[in-house]
Amino acid sequence: MSDKLTHLDHQGHAHMVDVSDKNITKRTATAQAILLMQPTTLTKVIEGGLPKGDVLATARxxxxxxxxxxxxxxxxxxxxxxxxxxxxxxxxxxxELEVLCTCSLSGKTGVEMEALTGASIAALTLYDMCKAVDKGIVIQHVSLLAKKGGKSGDWSKGDA
Incomplete structure (x- = not known):
């Protein structure tokens, strides 16, 4: 792994990385978010007893x-x-509910941010749909679990 920040140019200005010379490879990333809630809230999520409808399908x-x-x-x-x-x-x-988002493509840049964004927004949607019965829900441990492909190779949270 490089210790250089790729989104900064030689003058320290933010810029979009040029990936035009990179090889197209299959890339996959999985991210996680954990939601901590009251047991009665989780029961309502599972049984479909919340006023906003099918919470799990909407979050997906x-x-x-x-x-x-x-x-x-x-x-x-x-x-x-x-x-x-x-x-x-x-x-x-x-x-606790665990949200896992996995993204894949064949391309020139990785999909870690897409997986992290997907897990985060699914978790926020779960919060939004459950807040009427449990405003104390905590979203925690949003993290990349694994990535495959690309120049830097494979990585998993267990290897870090």
């Missing part, structure tokens, strides 16, 4: 849409032609 769609729009949200991200985005929401305890 929001995460997919967010991943596709990452370059509109983060100024120096390249617009990407994602070939696959999945958002999985798993119960990991009586108080």
């Amino acid at each position: 769609i929001a995460g997919i849409q967010a991943a596709k729009k990452t370059s509109d949200l983060i100024p120096l991200c390249h617009p990407l032609m994602l070939t696959k985005v999945t958002v999985d929401i798993n119960v990991i305890s009586d108080r």
